[in-house]
Amino acid sequence: EADIYQTPRYLVIGTGKKITLECSQTMGHDKMYWYQQDPGMELHLIHYSYGVNSTEKGDLSSESTVSRIRTEHFPLTLESARPSHTSQYLCASRAPDSGNTIYFGEGSWLTVV
Amino acid sequence: GENVEQHPSTLSVQEGDSAVIKCTYSDSASNYFPWYKQELGKGPQLIIDIRSNVGEKKDQRIAVTLNKTAKHFSLHITETQPEDSAVYFCAASIWSGGYQKVTFGTGTKLQVIP
Numbered sequence: 201e202a203d204i205y206q207t208p209r210y211l212v213i214g215t216g217k218k219i220t221l222e223c224s225q226t227m228g229h230d231k232m233y234w235y236q237q238d239p240g241m242e243l244h245l246i247h248y249s250y251g252v253n254s255t256e257k258g259d260l261s262s263e264s265t266v267s268r269i270r271t272e273h274f275p276l277t278l279e280s281a282r283p284s285h286t287s288q289y290l291c292a293s294r295a296p297d298s299g300n301t302i303y304f305g306e307g308s309w310l311t312v313v
Numbered sequence: 314g315e316n317v318e319q320h321p322s323t324l325s326v327q328e329g330d331s332a333v334i335k336c337t338y339s340d341s342a343s344n345y346f347p348w349y350k351q352e353l354g355k356g357p358q359l360i361i362d363i364r365s366n367v368g369e370k371k372d373q374r375i376a377v378t379l380n381k382t383a384k385h386f387s388l389h390i391t392e393t394q395p396e397d398s399a400v401y402f403c404a405a406s407i408w409s410g411g412y413q414k415v416t417f418g419t420g421t422k423l424q425v426i427p
Contacts, residue, residue, distance in 0.1 A: 231413075
């Protein structure tokens, strides 16, 4: 069982608002990821990080930004939310010596109205 | 890049029957194939995985097979139970540019009918 936490779990916000989705893991994993998933649909990688001060864009273009100032924390920010940002955002992490296992958080459901 | 196809997209089985989900991948360099189960409102959870040097792996009612030559792998669930109902994702993993790239399938919604 992996210890990776996301907050908030559910959020409804108005268009134009700034929102930060929090992700924390207590396992000391160096690699962390953000995936976007629409209901019942496939997972799309939007951001990843190799470690502190390392962030990269994923396969799916996203208007969100991420930061990695501490190993355990990988927040995702939307400066100005739009209805098209409505989706589920999944945070994940992987340890260097765990083989290739990726552990997911419970997800953050974002609705922009 | 890697392309992973997953079939079927939906699957309904009677409780006690077996369920099989199949995935194919395109890049022969992929060497790790995990399966995830995602229940409603939750994040995906790893249920079983297989590495390219192994042809089959079993964990209680769940088994995964890998055919490297044909580039396909399958998830087998025997004696299905209602709590097996969920969306299942396969994935293929490969090293690319110093980064372990994971490509997910499109998911299979499994419904086990009591």
